[in-house]
Amino acid sequence: MTQTIAPNAAPPAAVPTAAPAPVHRTGLRGALSRTPGRLRVAGVVAVIAAAAVGVVGLNAGLAQSQALSDADADTTQLVGIQDVRNDLVIADATATNAFLVGGLEPSEQRARYDEAVASAANGLAQLAGSNAADAELLGQATAGLTTYTGLVEQARANNRQGFPVGAAYLDQASAVLRSDVLPQLDELVQANSDRVDASFDSVGSVPWLLALGILALAALVVVQVWLAGRTHRRLNSGLFWSTVLALAATIAGAFVLGSTAQRAADVRNGPYDETVSVSSAYSLANNAKSMESFTLIKRGSGAAYEEQFVAETTQAAELLARDTVDPALAPLFDDWLAAHAQIRALDDGGDWDGAVALAISDEPNAPNDVFATFSAAAESSLDASAQLTNEGLSGAGGSVVRIGWLMLIVGLLAAVLSWRGISKRVEEYR
């Protein structure tokens, strides 16, 4: 911005340097009272106006490219944090569900838990490296995760010996996850999503910078009109071609920057919105799945968990109903809710054992299987939309930088043409 303002502020400063050329007569006032002096001033104005088009164009191009890459980086960071959050709630849902089984937990559930925790720990380290601003909260989340996994292992060790204190450790583990880890991640999700919004906003607003180019064009036209009146020649070819070039550059720039802004807006309202919605919904669904297990573990005293289940799944369903989201996901989610309703019906009907048997069953079409189907669909939808977002944002940066440099070159060329055009007229007074 400073660079774009400078040329406009320049003319008064530039005038004295132009003035000393005709030294005879009394200073600036004298020089300006004569036609050659005025012509030179007009020339300087035209040169600055033409160059300004180039400078504004380059700045706009660079600013938009920067905003795009910021949006891209922040989106990647946001998706990364949500991935970690999902991993953690998956781990917790798996651990609590395995606990319901009694006896040794099934080895595939153990493997799923291990995988989710490893993936979360990995993700946390990478995220801390990729954005220093997030490092502090990520550090807290990592510390919380260490406590969480320690408590889960203690729950397991006790469970393995048949000690009921194991269940109390699992309780505490889940409480730690929900007080020391997830809130930190939620805060980061919010911060990154605000950053993404700000970047998208500036991608959209940058093209308006080109309005400054229109001011410069107006200045070129004014100079020509004045010149035509003064010299009684309709066209000054140098100034004419300069104006044409500046106009063409501005139009081309406006087109490229505008269409890039449009593409970014499409990404924002399309795949980006889908990514954020599905990721949040998926996270809510996994959290609700933990609640389902806790409702059963609490055996008759889990009403508060079921209330939370309902609240979270309602919110998830709203997110999945958004226009941007793959319409195949909502029915799969509803299938799972129906499976959950079966578990609740059994438990509320007094058949706790039946409810648990259903909740831990790994048969096809059992609730766990239905949830796995939804999970797989949500994960592949997330991968696809995150990739689309990334492609939409990272590809566009190059073209706006190119058009920026092109505008600078054209602007400088136009400035040279303007100066030559005016110089010819000035020479006529020699």
Added chain:
Amino acid sequence: MTRTRSTTTFGAAVAALALLAGCAGAPAAAPVSQQEVTAQQVAAPVAVPPVAACENGLLPTASYDPGPGGGSVQAIRDRGALRVGVSADTLLMGSRNPLSGQIEGFDIDMLNAVSTAIFGKPTPLQFRVITSAQRLEVLENHEVDLVARTFTMNCERWETIAFSAEYLTAGQKVLVTRDSEAASIEDLEALGDQRVCAPEGTTTLERLQETYPGVEAVSAPTHTGCLVLFQQGKVEAITGDDTILAGFVAQDPYAKVVGEAFSAEPYGIGVAADQLDLVQFVNGVLDQAKADGSWAASYTTWLGALGAAPAPPVSVYGRVGSP
């Protein structure tokens, strides 16, 4: 209240002595003979009366005479299952066996005896796992028929619910780390800065806060929550009934129970105040279990760690009208 408490403590000591005497007197311990029961019944009246009577002149351990049951019992029969409020994490009394997934323990055995008597054959209980603090409300709201969850009979609780006859006498003790030198809660007070855990909504926590201001009382939602805090070094000791602490020692070799019981905790099965026929029915079942040796068998199975099975607590009756 303070006067009541000191007499309670005195009563506890007497009760504890009587209990010890009973244990010591048991020869080979395994089969509890009818003779011992009679001996204890003679000794018991000496031990129990010092437990302070309530304002209405009745002992907190006094329940309604055994009876055949009426409308409430029939309603349970019609429903097909006895709904009970229990603990799922109090090892030995009522806890979920992680290996089998079943809830089991001494409290559960008593409830199973009632269920079998109601339906004429062993019938699965419909469990509702509750915290200590929920025991009164689930009965008041008729969410369960019976509560057997280390439930101490006292005057205050008699105001809102009814109890069966006493089915187990526990005593409050202290659990500390294996290498601790404290041998009683007074020792802990003397040490200073000692945090002692007790569950919310229990007589244990009230007594800890009122009688032992020298220690910092820390509460947890359940007894097992206290064990977690203890294992994490967040409290130095746990106080609770010896029955519960025995379950903790079984789960943690670095814990030990010290000192003599400093209160008597008569356990009764909680029933809604308006279902006196159910109270009478339960009392009949408990008397039967105490007499036929099944009570002693359960005791040996679950609480053998406390010593050989003593004589069952003597049922005290004589309550009439609404509680």
